[in-house]
Amino acid sequence: MGLDWLGPLMFAGALVLLSFGYPVAFSLGGVAIIFGIIGVSVGAFNPILMNAMPQRIFTIMSNYTLLAIPYFIFLGSMLEKTGIAERLLETMGILFGRLRGGLALAVVIVGALLAASTGVVAATVVAMGLISLPIMLRYGYDQKLATGVIAASGTLGQIIPPSVVLVVLGDQLGVPIGDLFIGSLIPGLLMSGAFALYVITIAFIQPNIAPALPSQVREIGGKALTMRVIQVMIPPLLLIALVLGSIFFGVATPTEAGAVGSLGAIALAMVNRQLSWSALRQVCDATLRISSMVIMILIGSTAFSLVFRGLHGDRFMFDLLSNLPGGRVGFLLVNMLVVFILGFFIDFFEIAFIIIPIFAPVAEALGLDLLWYGVILGANLQTSFLTPPFGFALFYLRGVAPPEVKTEDIYRGAIPFIILQLFVLLLIIIFPSLVTFLPSLSS
Numbered sequence: 001m002g003l004d005w006l007g008p009l010m011f012a013g014a015l016v017l018l019s020f021g022y023p024v025a026f027s028l029g030g031v032a033i034i035f036g037i038i039g040v041s042v043g044a045f046n047p048i049l050m051n052a053m054p055q056r057i058f059t060i061m062s063n064y065t066l067l068a069i070p071y072f073i074f075l076g077s078m079l080e081k082t083g084i085a086e087r088l089l090e091t092m093g094i095l096f097g098r099l100r101g102g103l104a105l106a107v108v109i110v111g112a113l114l115a116a117s118t119g120v121v122a123a124t125v126v127a128m129g130l131i132s133l134p135i136m137l138r139y140g141y142d143q144k145l146a147t148g149v150i151a152a153s154g155t156l157g158q159i160i161p162p163s164v165v166l167v168v169l170g171d172q173l174g175v176p177i178g179d180l181f182i183g184s185l186i187p188g189l190l191m192s193g194a195f196a197l198y199v200i201t202i203a204f205i206q207p208n209i210a211p212a213l214p215s216q217v218r219e220i221g222g223k224a225l226t227m228r229v230i231q232v233m234i235p236p237l238l239l240i241a242l243v244l245g246s247i248f249f250g251v252a253t254p255t256e257a258g259a260v261g262s263l264g265a266i267a268l269a270m271v272n273r274q275l276s277w278s279a280l281r282q283v284c285d286a287t288l289r290i291s292s293m294v295i296m297i298l299i300g301s302t303a304f305s306l307v308f309r310g311l312h313g314d315r316f317m318f319d320l321l322s323n324l325p326g327g328r329v330g331f332l333l334v335n336m337l338v339v340f341i342l343g344f345f346i347d348f349f350e351i352a353f354i355i356i357p358i359f360a361p362v363a364e365a366l367g368l369d370l371l372w373y374g375v376i377l378g379a380n381l382q383t384s385f386l387t388p389p390f391g392f393a394l395f396y397l398r399g400v401a402p403p404e405v406k407t408e409d410i411y412r413g414a415i416p417f418i419i420l421q422l423f424v425l426l427l428i429i430i431f432p433s434l435v436t437f438l439p440s441l442s443s
Contacts (some may be wrong), residue, residue, distance in 0.1 A: 007313020028300035070291040071258025077283040078265035082274035097213030101203025111153025125154030129400040142209035148413025158382035160188035183435040194420040301353035321362040343384025383421040
């Protein structure tokens, strides 16, 4: 009993290293080694337990579900690097350009479409920041509205399937990823719809901050516009429908659908004559970098969790969290607050691999629906990624925004969308059927 403090101290040590900016995988692995030695030295840790480490690592490498991650990253990178996403945004801008706030509305729709094809927040925010922000500023959009809608739409990749976040959460929670995708569809559409409704409303109330495009820009002729829609919009939409439809109707697993989507993205790039060795090399490089980072973090977190369990830290945390005042409500409040705050400082991969294994057993013991629990975690992470002063989406946008755009404008522009996200999050917490309705139909 006197050594039960080692588990919480191990967790605190990992957070300290992360706060100093050390790589996550090495922070977790290093803390595991240090506390493993300490535990063995004081007799709190049985060294035989470390024999399980190779088997755990091989289990990770043979995890078929995690193969979906590189496929979806490849798919999104291919759409971005070959200019398909850029032309899609331009075409949407022309279609909605005659409306006040039309460009911002196009950003929301394309953000949702890119989320449905990639699930990667950084790629979506950077791509739309580079493509749409200069255009919106050129035609008189308010800087706060322009930056806010781009950052918010970029975070839709956290909740709209096939989100990489949901793939990882499903793996950690032991929930079928297909069901998690289906369950997140209505919340994702609610989030997108709330953003679009806000853009339309604010443009109506304050037309000067979101003007319509000049007629000479949006009028390209009916025939030319029709051909552009057919060539630029229809193929990506069909690809997204193919990927998501095959998952929703049980024709393919998320991994198989991701593989088909990757081939489809290559075919689209080839048809558009944008497929080159240079583009393919950049796409493969981005896929390799992100996938390798995920696997290294997963290996480090596996070592961490093994030692953490050996020191009975999991039992300590379970007893603490399951006996919070308020039962389920108290647990959810603490859970949501911890994940929200950690989302300021560390990426969702680290949160999923470190925090979720601690919270998930408690959620299950309290009788929470893990499918619903996974979706509200994804929505919560989406909100934290947008919240000043540390939201990742804001940093991504700051990195590609023109010098005349102030950081203060980016922060202030995000606030209305944060309120909308919190409102939708509250809705799906109060009404779990928003998550569970569609999966119940498909089962």
